[in-house]
Amino acid sequence: MSPIICCFAALNLLGVFISSVSQVMLKKSASKEHSSVIKEYANPAVMGAYVLFLASTLLSVFAYKVIPLSMGAILDATGYIYITLFGVLIFREKLNKRRVAALALILIGIVVYSMGLG
Amino acid sequence: MESERRKLGGNTKAILLLHILLVFYSLCSICAKLAAEQQFMSCGFILYYGGMIAVLGVYAIGWQQVIKRLPLTLAYANRAVTIVWGVVWGCLFFGETLTVPKLVGAAIVLVGVVLYATSGSQDEGEDDLHDGCFEASKGASE
Numbered sequence: 001m002s003p004i005i006c007c008f009a010a011l012n013l014l015g016v017f018i019s020s021v022s023q024v025m026l027k028k029s030a031s032k033e034h035s036s037v038i039k040e041y042a043n044p045a046v047m048g049a050y051v052l053f054l055a056s057t058l059l060s061v062f063a064y065k066v067i068p069l070s071m072g073a074i075l076d077a078t079g080y081i082y083i084t085l086f087g088v089l090i091f092r093e094k095l096n097k098r099r100v101a102a103l104a105l106i107l108i109g110i111v112v113y114s115m116g117l118g
Numbered sequence: 119m120e121s122e123r124r125k126l127g128g129n130t131k132a133i134l135l136l137h138i139l140l141v142f143y144s145l146c147s148i149c150a151k152l153a154a155e156q157q158f159m160s161c162g163f164i165l166y167y168g169g170m171i172a173v174l175g176v177y178a179i180g181w182q183q184v185i186k187r188l189p190l191t192l193a194y195a196n197r198a199v200t201i202v203w204g205v206v207w208g209c210l211f212f213g214e215t216l217t218v219p220k221l222v223g224a225a226i227v228l229v230g231v232v233l234y235a236t237s238g239s240q241d242e243g244e245d246d247l248h249d250g251c252f253e254a255s256k257g258a259s260e
Contacts, residue, residue: 057150057174061167064147064154068214070224072147073204077227080234098237105230113223118215 001117008066009114012075015059018052020082024090025049074113077106132187136196139180144203146173151212194235198228 001009029045040046064072081103087093153166185193201224208214 054171057167057170061150061153061170064151069147069151069208069212070201070205070214070220072150073144073201074224074227077201077231080231093238096237099234102230102234102237105233106227109223109226109228109230111223112226113220116217116219116221116223 001114005066005117008063009071009075011059012063012067012072013078015056015063016076016079017082018059019056020079020086022049022052022056023083024086025052028090068117071113071117074110078110080106129188132184133192133196136184136188136193137199139177139184140197140199141203142180143173143177144200144207146170146177147204148207148211149173191236195232198231198235201228201231 025045026049029040029043029049034040034043060072067075084093084095084099084103088095149166149170153163153170156162156166181193205214205216205221205224209216
């Protein structure tokens with residue numbers, strides 16, 4: 001894989017990470033009590049989450065200047081890794097073997113896919 | 119028995135709808151790729167980027183409807199198909215070449231995503247987080 005593809009793939013991965021952070025912020029806010037429907041949306045966490053989400057879409061567009069379309073869909077799967085991490089660290093979810101195996105497969109698949117790029 | 123059969127029939131319809139929605143969702147990456155070919159903030163860029171955001175918005179709404187009708191685990195497992203669409207659209211519209219490692223790698227990631235989706239259905243809370251995770255973006259996902 002050429003260094004330039006590597007750089008732009010890294011940008012896409014950053015975008016996926018930011019998108020995961022944004023989702024966790026939305027989830028955190030959704031689990032809180034809000035005094036009105038308007039405040040469910042018009043609060044710093046939710047607005048911040050949408051700004052981050054927009055940033056992640058821009059990063060993915062920028063990454064597509066170089067990476068193939070098929071790679072974008074594959075790199076998106078790394079979202080599961082961050083979600084799992086946040087789930088364990090923030091929401092105290094339990095990790096099971098099947099889930100760890102699934103994340104390992106996602107990583108292995110990305111490495112194998114990348115070997116097929118010119 | 120009768121009601122089970124009816125339920126199964128209902129599920130088939132919901133799964134079909136889910137897959138139509140997922141094909142629609144895969145258009146998001148096509149828009150992103152087209153936007154990437156335009157100059158930043160040119161008319162073309164705004165058109166394609168706007169299209170991408172619109173697809174995500176419609177997808178988020180559609181996804182909410184689908185998960186009312188299907189078990190969340192099933193919905194997430196089926197979402198792995200977006201990897202296949204990425205490969206198909208890449209070949210079809212952007213002249214991307216297929217190589218054996220690319221196909222094998224994509225297949226491994228797909229299996230990983232399905233395994234992940236079916237790994238934690240006992241825990242409601244987890245499903246909840248994943249749900250939140252993907253709507254806007256993945257859900258409305260990028």
